[in-house]
Amino acid sequence: MSENAEATTALNRKDFVSDQDVRWCPGCGDYSILAQVQRLMPELGIPRENIVFISGIGCSSRFPYYMNTYGFHSIHGRAPAIATGLKASRPDLTVWVVTGDGDGLSIGGNHLLHALRRNVDLKILLFNNRIYGLTKGQYSPTSERGKVTKSTPLGSIDYPLHPITVALGAEATFVARSIDVEAKHLTSVLRRASEHKGTAFVEILQNCNIFNDGAFANITDKDQKADAQLVLEHGKPLLFGKNHDKGIRMAGHKLEVVELGNGVSEADLLVHDEQDPALAFLLSTLMPPTFPAPVGVFRAVDRPPYDAAMGEQVERAKAKLGTPDLDALFNQGDTWDVAP
Amino acid sequence: MQSETVAQKPIEERDHVVIRFAGDSGDGMQLAGMHFTNETALAGNDLSTLPDFPAEIRAPTGTLAGVSGFQLHFSSADIFTPGDQPDVLVAMNPAALKVNIGDLPMNGILIVDKEQFTEQNIKKAEFTSNPLTDGSLDRFQVFEVSITKLTLNALNDTGLQTRAMMRSRNFFALGLTSWLFQRDIEPTLRWIESKFAKRTPEVAEANRRVLKAGYNYGETAEVFRTAYKVKPAAIAPGRYRNITGNAATSLGFVAAAQKAGRPLFLGSYPITPASDILHELAAMKGYGVYTFQAEDEIAGVGAALGAAFGGAIGITTTSGPGVCLKGETINLAVSVELPLVIADIQRGGPSTGLPTKTEQADLLLAMYGRNSDSPVPILAPATPADCFNVAFEAIRIATRYMTPVFFLSDGYLANGAEPWRVPAAADLPEVKVEFRTDPVGYYPFLRDPETLSRPWAIPGTPGLEHRIGGIEKDYLTGNVSYAPMNHEQMVRVRSRKIAGIVREIPPTELNGPDEGDVLVLGWGSTYGAIESAVRALQAEGKKVAHAHIRYINPLPPDLPGILSRYRHVLVPELNMGQLVRLIRAEYLVDAIGLNKIQGQPFKVSEIVRKVSSLMEKK
Ligand code: SF4
Numbered sequence: 016m017s018e019n020a021e022a023t024t025a026l027n028r029k030d031f032v033s034d035q036d037v038r039w040c041p042g043c044g045d046y047s048i049l050a051q052v053q054r055l056m057p058e059l060g061i062p063r064e065n066i067v068f069i070s071g072i073g074c075s076s077r078f079p080y081y082m083n084t085y086g087f088h089s090i091h092g093r094a095p096a097i098a099t100g101l102k103a104s105r106p107d108l109t110v111w112v113v114t115g116d117g118d119g120l121s122i123g124g125n126h127l128l129h130a131l132r133r134n135v136d137l138k139i140l141l142f143n144n145r146i147y148g149l150t151k152g153q154y155s156p157t158s159e160r161g162k163v164t165k166s167t168p169l170g171s172i173d174y175p176l177h178p179i180t181v182a183l184g185a186e187a188t189f190v191a192r193s194i195d196v197e198a199k200h201l202t203s204v205l206r207r208a209s210e211h212k213g214t215a216f217v218e219i220l221q222n223c224n225i226f227n228d229g230a231f232a233n234i235t236d237k238d239q240k241a242d243a244q245l246v247l248e249h250g251k252p253l254l255f256g257k258n259h260d261k262g263i264r265m266a267g268h269k270l271e272v273v274e275l276g277n278g279v280s281e282a283d284l285l286v287h288d289e290q291d292p293a294l295a296f297l298l299s300t301l302m303p304p305t306f307p308a309p310v311g312v313f314r315a316v317d318r319p320p321y322d323a324a325m326g327e328q329v330e331r332a333k334a335k336l337g338t339p340d341l342d343a344l345f346n347q348g349d350t351w352d353v354a355p
Numbered sequence: 356m357q358s359e360t361v362a363q364k365p366i367e368e369r370d371h372v373v374i375r376f377a378g379d380s381g382d383g384m385q386l387a388g389m390h391f392t393n394e395t396a397l398a399g400n401d402l403s404t405l406p407d408f409p410a411e412i413r414a415p416t417g418t419l420a421g422v423s424g425f426q427l428h429f430s431s432a433d434i435f436t437p438g439d440q441p442d443v444l445v446a447m448n449p450a451a452l453k454v455n456i457g458d459l460p461m462n463g464i465l466i467v468d469k470e471q472f473t474e475q476n477i478k479k480a481e482f483t484s485n486p487l488t489d490g491s492l493d494r495f496q497v498f499e500v501s502i503t504k505l506t507l508n509a510l511n512d513t514g515l516q517t518r519a520m521m522r523s524r525n526f527f528a529l530g531l532t533s534w535l536f537q538r539d540i541e542p543t544l545r546w547i548e549s550k551f552a553k554r555t556p557e558v559a560e561a562n563r564r565v566l567k568a569g570y571n572y573g574e575t576a577e578v579f580r581t582a583y584k585v586k587p588a589a590i591a592p593g594r595y596r597n598i599t600g601n602a603a604t605s606l607g608f609v610a611a612a613q614k615a616g617r618p619l620f621l622g623s624y625p626i627t628p629a630s631d632i633l634h635e636l637a638a639m640k641g642y643g644v645y646t647f648q649a650e651d652e653i654a655g656v657g658a659a660l661g662a663a664f665g666g667a668i669g670i671t672t673t674s675g676p677g678v679c680l681k682g683e684t685i686n687l688a689v690s691v692e693l694p695l696v697i698a699d700i701q702r703g704g705p706s707t708g709l710p711t712k713t714e715q716a717d718l719l720l721a722m723y724g725r726n727s728d729s730p731v732p733i734l735a736p737a738t739p740a741d742c743f744n745v746a747f748e749a750i751r752i753a754t755r756y757m758t759p760v761f762f763l764s765d766g767y768l769a770n771g772a773e774p775w776r777v778p779a780a781a782d783l784p785e786v787k788v789e790f791r792t793d794p795v796g797y798y799p800f801l802r803d804p805e806t807l808s809r810p811w812a813i814p815g816t817p818g819l820e821h822r823i824g825g826i827e828k829d830y831l832t833g834n835v836s837y838a839p840m841n842h843e844q845m846v847r848v849r850s851r852k853i854a855g856i857v858r859e860i861p862p863t864e865l866n867g868p869d870e871g872d873v874l875v876l877g878w879g880s881t882y883g884a885i886e887s888a889v890r891a892l893q894a895e896g897k898k899v900a901h902a903h904i905r906y907i908n909p910l911p912p913d914l915p916g917i918l919s920r921y922r923h924v925l926v927p928e929l930n931m932g933q934l935v936r937l938i939r940a941e942y943l944v945d946a947i948g949l950n951k952i953q954g955q956p957f958k959v960s961e962i963v964r965k966v967s968s969l970m971e972k973k
Contacts, residue, residue, distance in 0.1 A: 033822070035834065064817045069661070080822050080835065085814040087664055088824030090687050093657045096622075096649065100658030101814075104620050104645055105665040108814050126657070129650035325647075329618075329640045336641030341610055341780035344642065348596055349542055350777065351397050355592035 026057040033083040039074060044195035044221035045142065049081055051201045052140075056084075059209055061109050068111045069098045071118040074149050074223070075142035078113040092123020095130035098137050103322045109209075112139040116157040117147050120176050124156075131185035133321040134213040140205075141178055141218050142195075146227035164226075179299040179313055182216040183292065189215040190295065190314040195222060196235055200246070200310060207312055213320040220308075234308045243303050247311030252284040255307050263306075270297050272306060289315040364574070366537065367581050371430030373438030374532060376525075377455045378447030379416050380409055380423040383525035388425025390529055390546065392772055394538035396597035399587030400429040403883060405437035405956065406770045410627070410710040417479040422454045431586040435738075435883030437771065439958040443535075445528050447471060447502070449480035456492075465495045466531070468524070470503035498578055502527050502569075509568040510561050519558075523565040530569020537584045540570055591776060598775040600739035600768035601628070604698060605635035607746025609642050612668040614747075615754060615786040618643040620662035622655040623672045627710040628766040629700040632672045652680040656697065660684055663693045664823075666790060666813035668750055670696040675704050675717045678724065685759050686725040689849065691823040692800075692809050694753035694760075697721075698746070701765040703954045712954025713767035715879050716930035721761040722908060722937070728846050730853035732756070733908040735763040737882035740775035742768060745905055751786045752859065756852060757808040763907075765929075767880045767956050794818030799833035807852035857912045867893060867900025870920035873966050876946065877903045878934050881927050881957055888962035899966055907934065910941060918944045923969045925949055927962055 031053040039045045056066065066084040070076035072091035079086030085108075089097050094112045102110045112130075119127045119141045130137060146164070147153040153166040157178065161170040182190045189211040193204040201219065208215035220231045234243045241257040253263035262284035264273045273279050288294055295314040302308055333339075374391070378384040385406055395402050405426040414421030428438035443464040446452040448471040459465060472487050486492055487499060506527045510520040533540045544563060551559035573579055598606075612619035621644070623633045637646040645667070649655035656671040663669035673681065678699050688695045701717045703709025721733050732752055736745035742764055753760040791797060791810035799821045800809045812819040821833060829836040830844050866889060867874075877885045882903050889901040900921065904911055918924055918938070924946040926935040932948035939946055949965045951957055 035822075062817065064815055064820055067664075067814045080824070082822075083820055085820050086822035086824075087661075087691075088822065088826065089657075090683050090825055093653060093684065096654035096657030097661035097664070099654070100620060100622055100647065100661030100663075100669065101665045102661075103647060103658070104618060104662040104667040105814065108665065125650055126654055129654065325645060329643065329645060332640035333643065339613060339642045341613055341783075344609065344639070345606060345777045345780070346594065346596065349393060349397055350594050350596040351399060352594050353399065353587075353590055353592050 026063065028053050028057060030063060031056045031083050033081050035080045037081050038077065040225050042224040043074070044144065044223070045075060045078070047195045047198060048140070048142065048201065048219055048221065049078065051198055051205060053082070055202055055205050055209070058206070059109075065107065066109045066111070067101065068113060069094045069101070070113040071123055072149070073115040073118045073147075075113055075115040075221070076118060092118050092121070093126060094118070095123065095126040095137065095139065099130055099133070099135045099321075102135055102137055103325050106136070106322045106326050110137050112137050114139065114141050116141065116143045116145060116155045116178070120156045120178060120181065128181070128185050131182055131187040131214050131216060134188050134318050136213055136320040136322050138208050138215045139217065141216065142221040143178055143218050144221045144223035144227055145175075145230045146223050148223045148226050152226035177299060178218040180296065182218075183295050183299055183314060187216045187314070188213040188316050188318050189312070191216070191312045192218045192220070192308075192310050194220045194231070194235055194310060197310070204311065207315070211315060213318055233303045243307050245301070245307040245309045247287050247298070247309050247313065249287055249289045249312065249315075252281050252286050254281070254284065270301065270306070289313070364579070365581050366584050369583050369585050370432065371428065371434060372443065372536060372583065372585055373426065373428045373441045374443040374445070374536070375424055375426040375441035375455060375458070376445045376528065377422060377424040377451035378525070379450065380411065380414055380421045381416060382423070382447045383522065384423045384425050384447070387525040387529040388427060390543045391532060391538065392427050393542055393546075393597055394533060394540065395427065395429045396595070396774055397542055398538055398585075400431065400585055401434050401588035401590055402427060402429040402597070402773060403434055403437045404428075404772045405767065407955075408711050417448055417450055417476050419450050419454055419480060422451050424451070424455060429585055431588050433588065433590065435886045436956070436959060439960055443532070445532060447524065447528065449476045449482060449486070452486060453480045453482060459495060461494050463495050464498070465492065466498045466500055466528070468502035469499040470501055500531065500572070500578065505568060505572060506565050509564050513557065513561060515557060515561060520561065523561045526562045526566040527569035527572075530566040530571075531573045534570045534573030535579060535582055537582050540566055590774070593776045595774045596777055597772050598740055598743075599631075599770060599772045600736070600742040600764055601631040601700070601770070602635055603740055603742035603775060604736075604746045604762070604764060604769075605632050605639070607743040608636070608668075608670055608696070608750060609639055609644060610743070610780065610783060611747040611750035611786050612644070613642060614783055615668060615750070615788040617788055618645060618667045620645045620647070620659055620667040620669050621672065622647045622649050622658035622662070622669070624649050624652045624655045624677065626652070626674045626677050628702055628769045629672045629674050629677075629698065631769065632698065632700070652677040653684060656681040656684040656695070660688050660693060660695055663688075663695055664814070666811070668754070669694065670698065670750070672698040672700065674700050674702045674710075675720065676707065678717060678720055682725050685731065686727070686729050687825045688759040689725070689729045689731060690825045692757045692849075694750075694757055694811075696746075696749045696753050696760050696762055698749075698762040698764065700769045701763060709954045711766065713765045713880065713956060714929050714952065714954060715763075715765055715881070716933065716952075717763065718878075718907065718930070718933040719936070721763060728850065730850050731759050731761055731908065732853055732856055732906075733761040733763060734905055735879040735907055736768060737879065737903050737905065739768050739771045739773045741882075741905075743775065743778075747783065751784060752856060754786060754788050755808065756806055756856060757811060758853065763879060765880050790816065791819060792816055798831050799823060800828060800831055802848070807848060807855060854909050856906075857909045860906045860909070860911045863902050863904060863911045863913050863917060865900055865902050865917065866890075868898050871898030871900060872921065873897075873899045873923045873925055873969050874918065874921035875899065875901050875925050875927065875962065875966060876918070876934070876938070877901070877927055878905075878907055881929065884957035884959050884962055885927060887959040888966065891959065891963055892966055897966070897970060907937070910937070915942045915944075918942055918946070923947070923972070925966060925969060927951075927957055927965070929956065
C-alpha cells in the first residue's frame with residue numbers, strides 16, 4: 016500500500032486521537048466519520064506531522080480539534096481559501112478540509128467553487144446533514160423545499176443545492192459520496208480520495224439526530240437500503256436491489272430504473288464510467304423515492320493540480336534567475352549616480 | 356530637417372518647474388508623464404509626481420469626465436510635493452483645457468493641440484465659445500501647436516491607419532516638452548525599443564518618429580524662443596532610481612522575505628490602486644515569491660494566512676473596500692497570532708467612492724474595524740520611496756511579534772514617483788525568523804518573555820502537532836477555553852504584546868525648534884506638503900516644527916513629550932480627522948485638525964495658511 020512502510024507500522028488509530036474531549040451530541044453522525052478518518056490515517060503511511068486538517072465553522076468544523084495532527088479551525092466558510100494558501104506554498108503537506116452544507120455551500124460557496132475548479136490538491140469532506148446544527152436548527156442550502164424549521168415556520172421557499180452537481184459543475188476532478196453509517200464504504204471512498212492528485216470532493220450524508228433526525232433514513236434504513244442505494248463502481252453496470260435485480264438504463268436523454276428479466280438483461284444497463292462528465296451529471300440528479308441514491312465515486316479524472324503548477328512556475332523562475340541578488344533587483348531599470 | 360542652419364536658442368535657467376500633461380484618458384498622458392519623469396530623474400533633478408486619472412478606463416472621448424492628468428515637479432533643490440500649481444500646462448483637447456486652466460497662474464505657459472479645438476470638441480468641453488479666439492486665455496503664454504497635424508505628417512508614409520497614427524500624439528507632446536526643458540530623449544527611445552520593437556515594430560517606429568518630430572519642432576520652429584534648464588539637484592550622494600510607491604512597496608516586501616529566508620506569499624484580489632503590487636510581485640517569482648490571484652478579497656487574505664501557518668511570509672494587498680471584507684480573517688490572525696501584512700492602498704470612500712483618487716480615511720478602520728478588542732499594529736509610509744522601508748518594517752514587526760500588521764499607503768503614494776536612493780542589501784535590518792522545533796516544554800501559546808509572541812511551529816515539524824483556531828484559547832496550552840478569567844488574561848496579553856512594540860520605534864524626527872508656537876503633526880502621504888509648508892514658514896522666522904509619524908499603533912513613546920512643547924498642535928489629514936481623534940483621546944492634548952476630502956493631496960499653501968492663522972491666535 017505505501018512506500019512509507021515504517022511510518023505505517025509505527026502508527027495506529029490511537030496516534031491520531033487528540034487529547035481533546037469530543038463535544039458532538041451523543042448519537043451524532045460525526046462520530047462515525049471521525050472514527051473512519053482516524054482509522055484510515057495510519058494506513059496512508061504519511062507522517063503525522065505532515066497532515067493538516069482545516070475547517071470553517073459549524074458542528075463538522077470542530078473536527079480538527081479531535082485529530083492529533085496539525086489543525087486549523089478557522090472562520091465560517093473560508094477553510095478552502097486558507098487551505099489553498101497552505102497547500103500552494105507547502106506542497107509537501109497533505110491537507111484535508113472539513114466543512115458542512117452551511118459552511119461549504121452557503122457562506123463559503125465561492126471558496127469551495129474556486130478550490131474545486133483550480134484543482135488544488137485538497138481533500139474536502141462536506142458533511143451534509145441538510146440543517147444548521149450549531150445555531151440550533153435553521154434550514155440550510157441543502158434542505159428540501161418546504162422544510163419547517165425555526166426560521167421557516169411556514170416552510171422554506173428555497174430550492175436546495177445538490178452538492179455533487181455543484182462540484183461537477185465546477186469540474187472537480189474527483190467527486191464522490193458516502194454515508195456516515197456505512198463505515199466500510201466510507202473508508203473505501205476516503206481512501207480513494209486520499210490517493211487522488213488534485214481536489215477530492217466527498218459529500219458525506221450525515222445524520223444530525225438533534226435537529227434533523229432521519230434526514231436520510233430513506234437511504235440508510237437497513238430494510239430499504241439495498242433498494243435505495245446505487246453503489247457506483249467504475250466499469251461495472253449500474254445494478255442495485257437486494258437481489259441485484261434492478262438497474263439503470265438510458266431512456267432518451269434521461270435515466271430510468273428497470274427490473275432485470277422480461278427481456279431486460281445486464282447488457283442493457285449503463286456501465287459506470289468515472290471519466291464521463293455527462294453520466295456523472297445525470298447520476299448526480301438521482302434521489303429517492305423515484306431513484307436510488309448513488310454512492311461512491313461519480314468522477315475521477317487526471318488534471319495537473321494547481322499547487323504543483325504554482326510551485327513549478329516559482330521553481331522555473333528561480334532556476335532562470337540563479338542565486339537571488341537583492342542588489343541586482345534594487346538596481347533594475349534606469350539608475351543614475353550622484354557624486355559626493 | 357535643417358536644424359544645423361538654425362541658431363541655438365537661448366536657454367534660461369530655472370530652480371524648479373511644475374509641468375502638467377492633460378488630455379483625454381485615451382491620449383496616453385500617464386505614459387507621457389511617466390517618461391518625462393524618467394528623463395527628468397536621469398537628468399539628476401529631485402522630483403515628485405501626481406498622476407490623476409478617472410476611474411473609467413475609457414470615459415466618452417472629449418468629455419470633462421474623461422480628462423486624465425499627470426503633474427510633475429522637478430527641481431535643483433530638495434522638493435517634497437508635486438507642486439501646488441503648474442508653470443506649464445499641456446492640454447491635448449478643449450476638455451483638458453477646461454478642467455485644468457483654473458490652476459494655471461498668470462503668465463503660465465499653455466501648450467495646446469490646435470487641431471483638437473473643433474466646434475464639436477469645444478461644445479463637448481462645455482465652452483460657449485472657442486477659448487483660443489475669445490480672449491479668455493490672454494493672461495497666459497499660449498502656444499498653439501498643430502500636434503495632430505504634425506503627428507500625421509510625420510507618419511504619412513507609414514501606411515498606418517489614421518487612428519493608429521493618432522495614438523502617437525502623446526509622444527509629440529513628450530518630445531516637445533523634452534526639448535523645452537532640455538531633457539535627453541535617449542532613455543525614452545530605449546524604452547520604445549524594448550517595449551514595441553519585437554512584437555509591433557511599426558508602433559515602435561511611429562512612436563520613435565513622432566517623439567523626435569516633437570523634439571525637433573521645439574528646436575527648429577519659430578514658436579518657442581527659449582528653452583529652460585533645471586540643474587541637477589544637490590541631493591545626498593549615491594545611486595538613484597526613480598520609483599513609484601507601489602513599486603517600492605513590492606521591493607520592500609521581497610527584500611524582507613529574502614532577509615527572513617522565507618518565501619513570500621501574496622494573496623490578492625485586483626483593486627485600484629493596489630493592483631500594481633500584485634503585478635510587480637507576480638514578475639518576481641525568481642525571488643521565491645508566490646502570487647495567488649484569489650476569487651475574492653476574503654480568499655486573498657485567507658490564503659495569505661494559510662501560507663503563514665505553513666511558515667511563509669503571508670501578505671495581502673487591497674484598498675478600503677477590500678479591508679472591509681478582510682476584517683474577519685484579520686481578526687482570526689489576531690486570535691491565532693500568526694504573522695500577516697495587510698497593505699491597504701487607501702482611496703476615496705465611502706463604498707466605491709473615488710477609486711483612482713487619494714484619501715487617508717481608513718486609519719480608524721485599521722485601528723478599530725474588527726469585532727471585539729483586537730489590537731493590530733499600524734505603519735504608514737510618508738513618501739513613495741519610503742514605502743520600501745515601511746513595507747520592510749511591516750514584515751519585520753509581523754514576524755517578530757506574530758501578529759497581523761497594517762501597512763497604510765494611499766493612491767497618491769502608490770502612483771506618485773520620486774528618486775529613491777538605492778540601498779545596499781547588506782545594510783538592511785535583520786529579519787529573524789526562527790521556527791520552534793523542540794517538542795520539550797512546547798506549548799502553542801507559550802510566550803517569549805520580552806516580546807510576548809508565541810512560538811511559530813509549522814506543520815511538518817515532528818512532535819509539535821497542535822490545533823489553532825478562532826475560539827478563545829487557554830493562556831498556555833492553546834486548547835479551547837471559555838473560562839472567564841482566562842479570557843480577560845488573553846485579551847490583556849494580546850493588547851500588551853502590541854503595546855510593547857514601542858520598543859521598536861526610533862525617536863521621532865523633528866524638523867524645527869524643540870518648542871515653539873505650532874507643531875504640525877502628520878502621518879502618511881501628507882509628508883511632502885507639510886514639510887514644504889513648515890520650511891517656508893521657518894524661512895519667515897516662524898517657530899513652527901514638523902513631526903511625521905510612521906508608527907501609528909502603537910504611537911511613538913516620545914510623542915506626548917513633543918506635543919507638550921508647542922502652543923498649538925495641528926494635524927493635517929486627508930479625512931475628516933482620524934489621527935487627531937487618536938491623539939486627543941490618547942494624550943488629552945487640544946490638537947486641532949486641518950481636513951481636506953477632495954481626493955487630492957494638500958497644497959503647500961493650504962497648510963501655510965492654516966498654520967499662519969493659528970500663529971495669530973493667543
Ligand atoms: S447539532 Fe446535530 S450535527 Fe451538531 S453535533 Fe449535534 S447532532 Fe451533530
